[in-house]
Amino acid sequence: MSPVLSVTGYTLSYRTRSGLRRALSDITLDIAPGETLGLVGASGSGKSSLAWSILRMLPGNAQEGRGQIALAGQDLRMLTRRQLAALRGRRIGMVFQDPSTALNPSMRLGDQVAEVLIRHQRLNNRDAAIQAEAWLARTGLPHPRAIMDRYPHQVSGGEKQRVVIATAFACRPELIIFDEPTTALDVITGARILDLFAELRAETPVASLYISHDLALVGRIADRVAVLEAGRIVEQGPARDVLRAPRTATTRRLLDAIPDPAHRLSGPPPPAAPLLALNDVTVTYGRASAFGQLLGAPAPVQGARHLTLALNQGEILGIVGESGSGKSTLARALTGIAPFTGQVVFANRRMTGTDRMDRAWHRDIQIIFQNPDASLNPRHRIRTILGRPLRLYAPASPAEIEAGIIAMLEEVGLPAAYASRHPHELSGGEKQRVAIARAFAAAPKLVICDEITSALDVVVQADIARLLIALQARHGTACLFITHDLNLVRQLAHRVAVMYRGDVVDVFDATDFATADRHLYTQALLSAVSRL
Amino acid sequence: MTAGWLLRRLGTIVLVLLIVSFTVFGITQLLPGNAAVMILGEFATADQRHAMELAMGLNDPWYQQYGHWLGNILRGDWGMSAGLSRPVASLVGDALGRSAILAGATLVTVCLVATPIGVAGALLRGTVFDLVIGLVAYLGASVPEFVTATLLLVVVAGPDTGWLPAGGFTPAADGLGQFALHMVLPVATLSLILVAHLSRQIRSEMGEVLGSDYIRAAQVKGLTRTRIVLVHALRNALAPAVAVLSLDVGYLLGGILVVEEVFAWPGLGRLLIYAVQNRDLVVMQAATLVMAAAYTMSNLAADIIIAKLDPRVHYA
Structure with a gap:
């Protein structure tokens, strides 16, 4: 099957005061329909740069080198701003790391989901609201009707992330980029978001790029894993192989860093004093003041x-x-x-x-x-x-x-x-x-x-x-x-x-x-x- | 916003106004330098002064004087203006209405002009447009009203040009055209500094909002630039700007004093200056109180607008 996303020999630098700084070197990767590619690396390894390159939303000081970024065979680097705006949200979606900052604080949650449908599927307000509610229900929100009318600060972090996910999936895009979607959530909420991710993936043929620094987590949900270090892919392969038999020192370091309860760091407990x-x-x-309580x-x-x-x-x-x-x-x-x-x-x-x-x-x-x-x-x-x-x-x-x-x-x-x-x-x-x-x-x-x-x-x-x-x-x-x-x-x-x-x-x-x-x-x- | 909050807020306003009233009363009537002397002038005889002191109750203990005075004000009996021979209530009421027209027109102008300038400045940050606007805003903010007013008078209302009336007030009932023409110069003078101030504020708020994650998220959704700026960014940038504007109202009240005098606009400011010059104590007290009330109420209005703009703001 031809890949949904295909990055070939892509290179990116940033102009800084101390000269050109290389962020990505010769990146080559493919994601097939329905496949999840885990992109793993320490902070500063270039994971986010790659995500923004794919979305064509690089900062002003970015300087791109050779290489191609293609979505279903179409080179995204050749598109105009208008064409890209028509494509984002419709064919590429994104789930952000921190749902508390990714949602507009002064807009109702329902409107934030519905607006992509109005924009890309030319739905009228009513139909968009109906579909948005259906997506909110699909992401497992218990009272989608009520959530539609709420503002971000009125719901929990996990609920916000479900709204973000509903927005990303709303137009049934071919590719969704997940940028550490559980890092900002607590453990139980994060686990439930991952369950939802697995369900939606089984239902839709969407290709996923899952960015994380947590190799253990990625290993469990991704089909294939690419390990990034200093802007280069140092290892790429089926998740099981990369986790069980890492071929590079970078991957081994990432694996060793995962907290392992069996490997205790501290000594025996001190005597009871x-x-x-x-x-x-x-x-x-x-x-509350007495005056305030009165009123x-x-x-x-x-x-x-x-x-x-x-x-x-x-x-x-x-x-x-x-x-x-x-x-x-x-x-x-x-x-x-x-x-x-x-x-x-x-x-x-x-x-x-x-x-x-x-x-x-x-x-x-x-x-x-x-x-x-x-x-x-x-x-x-x-x-x-x-x-x-x-x-x-x-x-x-x-x-x-x-x-x-x-x-x-x-x-x-x-x-x-x-x-x-x-x-x-x-x-x-x-x-x-x-x-x-x-x-x-x-x-x-x-x-x-x-x-x-x-x-x-x-x-x-x-x-x-x-x-x-x-x-x-x-x-x-x-x-x-x-x-x-x-x-x-x-x-x-x-x-x-x-x-x-x-x-x-x-x-x-x-x-x-x-x-x-x-x-x-x-x-x-x-x-x-x-x-x- | 709860009823309890509103009640508490109104309670605070009443408290502030009480403190203002006491200060005003204290300065005008209690402090040495005797109110009777102030009214009669320094050439009055001792007998005249005595009679005036008795008539005004100046020999009573201060709390009795204050209580009596406050009671009258609360009953709506604001006294008679000695110099103008008119009831103070109607005098101040008329002036307040005309000043409110001026202040209202100024605030509307400021919002309509400053918002697009601020937004454009944020979108075009670092370009020539942004620099020029920034420079003009600095100039605008650093020139005091009496200078702007004089310059405007000389340039567009002087004998050579005479494009606009140099001063005065025409009621709207006598023709909307003249009413509006008379407002142009005072409103322009009052607006200049506030536009400079508010547009800078909106530019910086807008700049911050445009750099936030949810604006990036809106871009990832493929929304149009217009929608991102007007729907997603502007509303979030306006709430803090309104807070700044509500502080500016205090500045505006000070400006009105100068501008009404320069352009002969018969409002509160001019009345207050008249009262000070002519030792019209009752008018002075009433005008000051009304100004303080206007300021506190405008702050309350700003709080309510902010809560409407930003759903996270919840007064309880």
Whole structure:
């Protein structure tokens, strides 16, 4: 059968201030009707560039070299802007990584699906709405009629992604590009989106290009896999072969980076010496004033309720749960960002609120955030960022502080020269290393890691995880490791706490995961992971 | 938007107006430099002053004076203007109507002119058009109203040209043509700075929206450029622009003071200046209060418009 998409010898560069930077070199790949090709690579390997090349939506500084991109034999590079606009949405669809940014916040969801039908199939508003509703129903949305009239912020992430999928499929395109469609979703939702993907694929003859950094995931859903490194396809073949018998070091590295619960990163649990105990801790957001309550202001929301948890010195406690389950709320209470009721005992100090948390408390409990772009001040040099905790928490001479900064950089595997750089001159993984260094610079007793690897690709995630464990073991620091990645937490944590809608529903040893008497939610979580 | 929110919001407005009224009253009637002296002038005899003080109740404790004054205002008894021999309520009411015409026409003009300029600027970012518009906007924003007004007067309404009336107000009932012609110069003067400000704002908001993921998604859907810009981008760029515009209303009220005086437009601003010059205390107090009320209400209107534009904004 002749391929739907056929890329031959395609080369792409970007003009940058430091000259021409090659993004894709001599890319050749085909996708047959009904086939799924998984495109795998670390971030920066050129996956997205290829997607935008196919869609002919490259940025202004792109400079294309030789090669052809053909859809059903027609060279897309020869088409005019008008022809391309008539083709996008009708013959090529796309499902984006983050459904919360891919939908227009001020437009009803029904209209966002219907507009492709109005545009490409020349339907009138009513027929388009009927078809749009049918597609929403087809993607498994329980109340399509109601969803039609909602705005994006009124539905969940998984529901939004179903709307995006309905839009991509609405005109029955020949090719759909999936750009990491489950990365921004939590585990269970992601697994259900993958189920939907499999169903729709079985029903329609659409060819799919599935982009991901997760080789394990792609291996399970793709027919064939192409591995990309630095803009080149280094390996391409049937998914089973690539996964079982990788021929290149790149593929092996990607495979090794996949978190494997059987391969533990941390040592045995430390002896029981209590460090932290939460007793009946409740966090409430949005306190209404008396005047407001009188006039019917909204009731406050409980972010976490009646939490009771304990942590030993040097222990790693994993905290898992879907977004909104209260994981981060817990971190905010312990660091004094969110006011709480109840009792926290930490290093023999008892707190019943945030107002008595002093400098010693804040030094002893450090937090590392998910997104280093937001947590590192972009105007400060790394020296300033790392120097601050050193200066703040231990009086030292300038020479000692400088030595401390260099030592911290070395400890997190960064060259000393980075001290003079700004955060934007570092890669995502390097920035997160700086954030880790900053947390450990204060010599804390407890480090809270709030989804610190979820913005990073698998390979970098594995490095960061190993680094964290090494530091934690060396300094004897206890750690609350908040994540939605069950496999990762099983590699790292000594014990795992599962949170669900503001409650801790399960606490157990990480090695003792798959027993039967787990909470229903924990079981759902486990089965979602095994399906991925 | 809930009824509770609206009630609370109106409650805040009442509170703000109470504070304004107290400040206005305090400055005009309570502070030393005696209101009676202010009204009678420095050459009045001690007896005249005494009689005036008694008549105005200036010897009562301040809270009694304030309560009495506020009570009258709330009952609709705004007093008589000493200089103009007319009830203040009708005086201020007429002036408010004429100023509202000016302000309303200005806001409409600003929106109609600034929106296309801002959108074009965002679409043509970095081109000659964008640069020229940017430069003109800077100039426009940096020239104060009294300079613009004078320049316009000299150039298009001076004795040499006389294309437009140099000032004054003709009621709409006396002919729409003259009514409109008299509005051109004051509205143009008031609009200039606001157009400069708002178009810059829309340009930057629009630029941000055009770079967002959902605009890319709209392109991937194959939508036409017109639809992407007008339906998908503009609405999301306008909500923040309305917030800026609502702050600009404060600026507009200040501008009205200058522009009405220059173009002899018989509105609130001119009335206020007259009252200050002629020590017409009651008129001064009433005009200030009405201006404060107009500002708070326009802010409320902006909040409601923003909620209509952006479904994520939900007042509860």
